[in-house]
Amino acid sequence: MKGEWTGYAVLLIVACWRWTGVNILYFLAGLQSIDTELYEAASIDEANKWQQFVKISVPLLKPTTVYVLTISIYAGLSMFLESFMLWKGNNSPQNIGLTIVGYLYRQGIEKRAMGYACAAGLVLLFTGDHDYWIWFGNSLLLTVITVVLTLLVSSFVAYGFAAYDFKGKNFFFVIVLIILSIPFEVIMLPLYSQISKWGMMDSYVSIILPFLAHASTIFFFRQYLLGLPKSLIEAGRIDGCTEYGIFFKLIAPIMKPAFSAMAILNGMNAWNNYMWPLLVIRSSEKYTLTIGLNTLINPYGDNYSLLVVGSVFSIIPIFILFICFQRYFIEGMTAGAVKG
Missing domain, CATH: 1.10.3720.10 (MetI-like)
Structure with missing residues (x-):
């Protein structure tokens, strides 16, 4: 996986595969909270399954969608395990898939520059997208x-x-x-x-x-x-x-x-x-x-x-x-x- 785009594609596939199951559970929980009478009323009005999904499910799943998108973006920014495993310990060519967490690992653990790694961690603490x-x-x-x-x-x-x-x-x-x-x-x-x-x-x-x-x-x-x-x-x-x-x-x-x-x-x-x-x-x-x-x-x-x-x-x-x-x-x- 020395090609830059190939590396990013593989990293994306692995990350999506890892998180898809959890996201499905979130959306399943959201769907179960929707009143089934809404779908029954739509069926009486002769709406097909796709129309029911677009007109009923998607709008009512908006809070769940926002939540999943938010934590997915945050998880992407803090990604480490996937690139660490794909490139045998964070040693990717041309720094492909190197996130800030991987950078902290490289500086603090591999190069033993603990002061520099702690400084980067402080930057993440004060500027990162977290609560x-x-x-x-x-x-x-x-x-x-x-x-x-x-x-x-x-x-x-x-x-x-x-x-x-x-x-x-x-x-x-x-x-x-x-x-x-x-x-x-x-x-x-x-x-x-x-x-x-x-x-x-x-x-x-x-x-x-x-x-x-x-x-x-x-x-x-x-x-x-x-x-x-x-x-x-x-x-x-x-x-x-x-x-x-x-x-x-x-x-x-x-x-x-x-x-x-x-x-x-x-x-x-x-x-x-x-x-x-x-x-x-x-x-x-x-x-x-x-x-x-x-x-x-x-x-x-x-x-x-x-x-x-x-x-x-x-x-x-x-x-x-x-x-x-x-x-x-x-x-x-x-x-x-x-x-x-």
């Missing part, structure tokens, strides 16, 4: 909201356990400890069923809601607050502060180390969360970064270049979070572990 930065923004938004609400709700619950005496206090705290010992995978399916009944599927609320009152965070805050003197709360009440005022003006500033420690841990959990968003999110524009990176490995091609560079960039928010709160992290973890 990486949408996934990145979704994950960042969800992480910020989840961390803020989790710290707020969990600190309220922990403050109630530590500062007040009420009937059933020990019983409810034992329930928190029991929840702490149950893996999330055990309650994942019942939780999925409940979220579905509430009509919250394919929404960010379904991702955030189950983690608002986090058992481990409640336990940590409760242990931290047990070491605070009760006289501080009594002094606030004598000065006329409301219960919320006491919490926000007196307790919350003292809990800054604990907040910092839990912000890092809960931020890592929210940022790296994969299984639960995968179950409840259906729309591709709502994908988080963990789900989006996983879609880069698909039947249309393995886009390892974007996957590797994107994975490296995904570390940056957690790194920044730790840098911001590292001053209080060790202090908060130690205090919450030994008090009480």
